[in-house]
Amino acid sequence: MFNLISLLFGIIAFPIMLVALIPLLGWLNYLVLPLGAMGLAAGALSGSNTGRKLNIVVLVIGSIRLWMGGFIF
Secondary structure, eight states: OHHHHHHHHHHHHHHHHHHTTSTTOGGGHHHHHHHHHHHHHHHHTSSOSHHHHHHHHHHHHHHHHHHHTTTTO
């Protein structure tokens, strides 16, 4: 059950993260990071790794993109 919730958070955050890769839309990562963190927390409570891995990928790419943009863009 927690893995399904984690996957839902990841599936919602992943397309938003892809849009946030476009220049001047990096501020969307401030929405992606909390969604990924909630999905990672739900994935940590589950026995499966699928949702957890998806949210780790979303968090890492979103964090790097936010860092590269100077935490603004």
